[in-house]
Amino acid sequence: MTSTENRESANARSTRQRSSALLTDKYELTMLEAALADGSAHRQCAFEVFTRRLPNERRYGVVAGTARVLAAVQDFVFTEEQLEDLDFLNEQTLEYLRTYRFTGQIDGYREGELYFPNSPILSVRGTFAECVILETVILSILNSDSAVASAAARMVTAAAGRSIIEMGSRRTHEYAAVTAARAAYLAGFDATSNLEAARRYGIPASGTAAHAWTLLHVDDNGMPDEKAAFQAQIDALGVGTVLLVDTFDIAQGVKNAVEVAGPELGGVRIDSGDLGVLTREVRAQLDELGATKTKIVVSSDLDEFTIAALRSEPVDTFGVGTSVVTGSDAPTAGLVYKLVEVEGHPVAKRARGKASQGGAKAAVRLCRATGTAVEELTYPFGGEEPASNGFTTRALTVPLIRDGELVDNLPTLQESRDYLAAQLVTLPWEGLALTRDEPALTVRHISQ
Amino acid sequence: MTSTENRESANARSTRQRSSALLTDKYELTMLEAALADGSAHRQCAFEVFTRRLPNERRYGVVAGTARVLAAVQDFVFTEEQLEDLDFLNEQTLEYLRTYRFTGQIDGYREGELYFPNSPILSVRGTFAECVILETVILSILNSDSAVASAAARMVTAAAGRSIIEMGSRRTHEYAAVTAARAAYLAGFDATSNLEAARRYGIPASGTAAHAWTLLHVDDNGMPDEKAAFQAQIDALGVGTVLLVDTFDIAQGVKNAVEVAGPELGGVRIDSGDLGVLTREVRAQLDELGATKTKIVVSSDLDEFTIAALRSEPVDTFGVGTSVVTGSDAPTAGLVYKLVEVEGHPVAKRARGKASQGGAKAAVRLCRATGTAVEELTYPFGGEEPASNGFTTRALTVPLIRDGELVDNLPTLQESRDYLAAQLVTLPWEGLALTRDEPALTVRHISQ
Structure with missing residues (x-):
């Protein structure tokens, strides 16, 4: 890294928020402590951000906050002062947090992408320990920003x-x-x-x-x-x-x-x-x-x-x-962060009304030759893209963080703004209506 | 000031937010510029925070965020870096902001106090210039915190x-x-x-x-x-x-x-x-x-x-x-910050549906001997408390900032919490109902 790059990186950091590490719910750290104690902390996991429904029977949602999430993940570092306040944790857990840096993988929809119920907006993969403690800050940002953008x-x-x-x-x-x-x-x-x-x-x-x-x-x-x-x-x-x-x-x-x-x-x-x-x-x-x-x-x-x-x-x-x-009567986007895979095994809650599809997923959108979107398909992450049945396909899931580092050439705010404007015109015309109705596109899972 | 006091003050500051000065709408600074140019910037003014109605026909609101407002006013100081970005302002305005400190008076309801339509929750007095630029940060804090607390x-x-x-x-x-x-x-x-x-x-x-x-x-x-x-x-x-x-x-x-x-x-x-x-x-x-x-x-x-x-x-x-x-379907409290007095003259907007009572105001609440609240009265700030008609009266308006400095013995969060608990039991019993209805108390203005 050249000294110019170093300076730019330092400047970028100084304009960010301070440590994001305490923007966290207590249960994440107590789960971490229990997981470190029984060894499950090191299991390879995938967590996924999605919503079960759109608020107020809207037709689509807009992914927003992705760039802020990535910055918050980079800034998720505990200071000694913060660790001193976490007096409910044992030494093993504090030591884990002292050296914590997210070193896993994050993929997800581009900022400005449209989403629908069950769109896998963000996929966070790594050990249980490094992924579970990011839940609150990731959801806070995506839920508030996506509510406003939508x-x-x-x-x-x-x-x-x-x-x-x-x-x-x-x-x-x-x-x-x-x-x-x-x-x-x-x-x-x-x-x-x-x-x-x-x-x-x-x-x-x-x-x-x-x-x-x-x-x-x-x-x-x-x-x-x-x-x-x-x-x-x-x-x-x-x-x-x-x-x-x-x-x-x-x-x-x-x-x-x-x-x-x-x-x-x-x-x-x-x-x-x-x-x-x-x-x-x-x-x-x-x-x-x-x-x-x-x-x-x-x-x-x-x-x-x-x-x-x-x-x-x-x-x-x-x-x-x-x-x-305030999101026009929907101040939060209703996005959740769920564990979907453990050591390669799909997992899912089975309680009534809150069931979800297990397994890490990627997604594509199928479009007619005119550009109009027809359907969204999800499929196992890392698997083969589903057959397009004559439609053109666009990959919705793109790499965002690799081994803890931001990928190159992430879009600027202006680029994401232009991207959304281009996406809105791909919706079937009734998808832009303000009236309450079904989502403009359905999301279907293709098992392989 | 002793060195101990110095250290405590520095500690208090370091736990606060950074400069709050850019949490501000642009029009406040362009109005400031125009006011500095025509001399009206130095007129003595009173601004008042109140709401015209309670959301969702609720019976009462809870004042929250007062302590955070006072901290934000103390932290309303422009850094050189911030001033450099304000390139739409002329040198006179930038010079004013460079040395800006609020030096006026703030009075208002205690944090944890109940409020109703037209309760004068906060009264900010000083020159037009020093008061007008606080609008956004004061309202952001009171509107979000009061929405949640209510x-x-x-x-x-x-x-x-x-x-x-x-x-x-x-x-x-x-x-x-x-x-x-x-x-x-x-x-x-x-x-x-x-x-x-x-x-x-x-x-x-x-x-x-x-x-x-x-x-x-x-x-x-x-x-x-x-x-x-x-x-x-x-x-x-x-x-x-x-x-x-x-x-x-x-x-x-x-x-x-x-x-x-x-x-x-x-x-x-x-x-x-x-x-x-x-x-x-x-x-x-x-x-x-x-x-x-x-x-x-x-x-x-x-x-x-x-x-x-x-x-x-x-x-x-x-x-x-x-x-x-999210304030249970009312994510903002609907509080506004209005100029009510200029050089001792009451002023008020006259447009339909948004009329308000001019003049800086203080308020008292009348209670029966049993402690049950009966009515809220407002009266000209600095004037005599209205006749109590045999009820006991409690002053709702208390000093918060004098000549730019916090008054002594402001309540802790715990004290404000206890205060609210005590206030809720003073409401007429139907005032605690969850159903939609009129405010539990009316606020009546007594001219003098």
């Missing part, structure tokens, strides 16, 4: 090419806000309000102004002066800025905005009321005032359904907050 | 004194998991599965075993050996451990568990199936086998409603995952 992709579809901005940081945990911005961008959002996400992931940052800005501008008698607020914003940020026009009266707000800015005003934002009616009225008013190129930005508890309902209205940009960062 | 308190009530454990880390963002554990503990949960929460906040950590543990124990032919798994767990963790008995057949699992552990077995966990029927069957079976003190732990998508439905069943411990960390 909802966000539906919103992007509903927006039908109009600009769509994520602005939900204030409605979710302060660090979940950062990764939600990333997941929404992956899913096709154009920008985020969140500055840490902009810095960390290179996502375009965007923003307008709050009602507080207008309310701040009172005269000496405490009477509101909307024009003074607009004037100050334009003086500071230029005439291309977006003015928030619904603090007092929207028609008056639009009038004031164009009076102050002139017809070159960049945009107006409406954050309350019946947005369908209002956008038509505001568009007519702007056009009448000669501000024909001034854009209309709407926000106010939008989700994929209200966005779709506004599709025929003169909206230029959708600002989406709460619903995207 | 749901968790209902689950604790439903559990009616039975033990209740938070184990939802795998279903939410990896750092939201840590603070969700804190919020659930505040609300009366007994323990968490999350090790980072245990370390950071001193919350008891708890855990049993996963299905993977049982599945790991296959013989050389790949046939399951549940008894070997149970034996190894007991050898390592003692007979007081909790064995997961539903991997294959529950009745056989219970039989195997008692055969291996004897009647002193600590507990069995059931994670699937119809928990009402199953717990009765398992209790009868355990009793018949002489394991009369062996406890029954249930998990499997529990929420406050399913917990309540199990109240008459022989459950000893509830393990709650997804629903508590």
Whole structure:
């Protein structure tokens, strides 16, 4: 390794989270202790991440968080300070953790790939000990990021090419806000309000102004002066800025905005009321005032359904907050991490309602010549790809970590974003519908 | 300051998050820039945190995250590296941020206090500039923590004194998991599965075993050996451990568990199936086998409603995952941060559906002699407490930050937990019901 590579690697590490090792449920470490004691810790195992169903009868899910999972696995290293706090463990277990590095194999779906019930999204292979303790951090990341991306992709579809901005940081945990911005961008959002996400992931940052800005501008008698607020914003940020026009009266707000800015005003934002009616009225008013190129930005508890309902209205940009960062009524993706293979033997829980297919699996998607996806097939990991029956096949399972090291040429966030956009058009057309129904594709297991 | 104090302060800081300053929406900094340019940045303002309604027609909310907000305000300091990335700001704004420290006043409800629509949960006073840029980080923390605590308190009530454990880390963002554990503990949960929460906040950590543990124990032919798994767990963790008995057949699992552990077995966990029927069957079976003190732990998508439905069943411990960390269908508390006063003048947005009461406010709660709460009154901040009409009054608004510094003797997490437990019993009895209805108390504004 050259010294340049060393420096780059150190830089990459310094921008990551600190040790991820305590983002872990206690039972993983007590199972580890029991497994070290009876020797089962060293059995070769495969764990698999999948979901049994899609939330709210959606048609598809979007894999998100893969790059963050890989970083967390690399950062899964216990510090001495952390080990001191794990006083419920014996010395054998602490010694194992002291030198712990994941040295196994991880394969899985690309970030931005579509998934369905029983898609084997991630396959983690190695000793029981090294795999079992990664459960929580892997699931936390994939469940939160995939929940956001899966909802966000539906919103992007509903927006039908109009600009769509994520602005939900204030409605979710302060660090979940950062990764939600990333997941929404992956899913096709154009920008985020969140500055840490902009810095960390290179996502375009965007923003307008709050009602507080207008309310701040009172005269000496405490009477509101909307024009003074607009004037100050334009003086500071230029005439291309977006003015928030619904603090007092929207028609008056639009009038004031164009009076102050002139017809070159960049945009107006409406954050309350019946947005369908209002956008038509505001568009007519702007056009009448000669501000024909001034854009209309709407926000106010939008989700994929209200966005779709506004599709025929003169909206230029959708600002989406709460619903995207909370997964639009599905704040977690329902992914699980299950042991599926021990020393080459498939294993599976048999309790009612939670049965799963044993054995490590890989997957392919079958497509027509037109590119439309038809079905997803899983088959034993390392086995032969199933017969394609005249369809074209695409391998869904790709290598991510080999012997504990990241594989080369993992995709960038931008590449994963482009990848998802290309995948969405492969769905059968009804698969993009917002209504509740069966998954757009079925996943069928082919034993060999 | 003595050197001991210096060291303690440094220790306190090192256990906190890094700079919180970029957990911020872009528009706050562009508003700051415009305000610095036109001089309005220095106007004395009051911002207030409140909600317009409770989610899902719940009866009350629980304030959570206050201590984390105060830490984030203390840590709201821009590093040179962060400032370099803010290349959309001019030099005047960057210079302001370079020396930024919040030097104003924060008052608010105690952590663990109950709240209702229009309760003034937090009041932030200072210049427009120093207050406006705190919006996102304050709301992110209060919205996520209060969402979890508000749901968790209902689950604790439903559990009616039975033990209740938070184990939802795998279903939410990896750092939201840590603070969700804190919020659930505040609300009366007994323990968490999350090790980072245990370390950071001193919350008891708890855990049993996963299905993977049982599945790991296959013989050389790949046939399951549940008894070997149970034996190894007991050898390592003692007979007081909790064995997961539903991997294959529950009745056989219970039989195997008692055969291996004897009647002193600590507990069995059931994670699937119809928990009402199953717990009765398992209790009868355990009793018949002489394991009369062996406890029954249930998990499997529990929420406050399913917990309540199990109240008459022989459950000893509830393990709650997804629903508590996602706020049980309300993943955000809907709190907003609004400018309510400028240079002593009350200000308020007038757009339809989002009107709010202007002016900085404090609040008191009126109670009967029995302690039962009757009503909440708000009044102008700094004004005289409203007449009590023969009720006892309790001040809800307490000082939190004075001139940028934390006030002395802020409550510990344990004290806030005890405080909430005491507050819940002051609600009118119907206020603890799980059904949808009006808020348990109304909040009325008294002008002066």
